[in-house]
Amino acid sequence: MRQTIRALGWTIKILWIITLVFPLTVGLSLMELVNSKAIGFQEPTASFSEGQFHFSAPFHINNTGFYDFSDINLTVLAEAKNKPIARFSQTFPKVSAHSVLDASYEISFSLEEILSRNSELLFNDLDVNLNVSLFFRIAYLIGFGIASNLTMPWGAPFYNFSLTSIRYNSISQNVSVLLSFENHAQFPVNGTLLIEVVSDKNELLGSYSELVNVSSDNAFQKLFEIPVEEPSKITETGFVRVFFESIQIFEWEGRLID
Amino acid sequence: MTEDGFKGFLKKYFLKILKATILTSAIGFFLLLIWWFFILGFFADNPEIQTLFAVLVWSTLFFTFTVRATEGTIYKYGFLVGRALFIIVYLIYATNGGVFSLDFADFRFWVEFVPLLALMVFINILDMARSVLQALEFTSETPKE
DSSP: OOHHHHHHHHHHHHHHHHHHHHHHHHHHHHHHHHTTTOEOOOOOOEETTTTTEEEEEEEEEEEEEOOEEEEEEEEEEEETTTTEEEEEEEEEEOOOTTTTEEEEEEEEEHHHHHHHHOOOHHOOOOOEEEEEEEEEETTEEEEEEEEEEEEEEEEOTTTTEEEEEEEEETTTEEEEEEEEEEEOOSSSSEEEEEEEETTSSSSSSEEEEEEEOOOOOEEEEEEEEEOOOOGGGOSSEEEEEEEEETTEEEEEEESSSS | OOOHHHHIIIIIIIHHHHHHHHHHHHHHHHHHHOOOOHHHHTTTOOOOHHHHHHHHHHHHHHHHHHHHHTTTTHHHHHHHHHHHHHHHHHHHHTTTTTTTEETTTTTTEEEEEEHHHHHHHHHHHHHEEEEEHHHHHHHOOOOOO
């Protein structure tokens, strides 16, 4: 029995040493990572084309520590005025000890998604709350997480959007529409703008499409002359619908004829 | 009680209790230093961590004293088993099952160390088993009165 007790004693001592030394070496690994500035970011890029918003932030991790990093995950939860907008989550491949990971954090979402969740983002400048959380595991055993709330100003791509001077000209058989907006977003508004004139019976009277390219912090204003194909179908009141990249972004309702 | 009996009692118990008190005081002083310089320094605004540390301090002092004071009796092993059991429960409760989180300024940090916690629980189970064996050995070697 004495031998068993002694063996158990030694086992307990060795296991305690492992339990205490292991977190210390993990801590040293983390210190090594922080002190050597092993994590670096490059200039992020944002673009908007074909109704898709795309954000890319390249970065690198040089793991100079003793252990592998695994389960690296970055999650961003975006909300504006307490309404959730989007959730982005990306998991990166493991970074073995003494190796470098070159990766990029990619965010991609469509205009349709924004509209369905919060249409205000298209027309009003807002403060977007971002809940950013990063998680990774060291030596496949100990997981570390860090989360924070950030506020990011969002510039609306169709700020101050308006349709004015909407009138039917019986001589030229055109409906004139003055469309204007300012692009407050960080990316250019580049795509096909489609304007449809619809009678109060919901019949399409005429449409016009044009490729627009409005760079950041620029205004757009244009008078569109939309030909009415069948003037007999014109009604006193009607609708003007505006589509951007085949997604309806605005609808006006009012008098077409004075 | 005769004079010799009283002296025997003093020799047997008073010295044990004195030794236990000195050792407990020394450990208490060391834990007080940790309280002053570490806990109050870094977690002054976190009463939860302060309470958890206080529970750890008082239980450490209690078990140090009782184990020392009951040296040479079967009760010592009872307290050793109790200590290991307490550590298991305390570790699971204090670490929230191996996920420890902390709010600091605008950030929230958390550490997941479930495998390490499992190892610590296993060590304490081994410690309990050893204490039970030591108790059996003690009873087998102690002559019946």
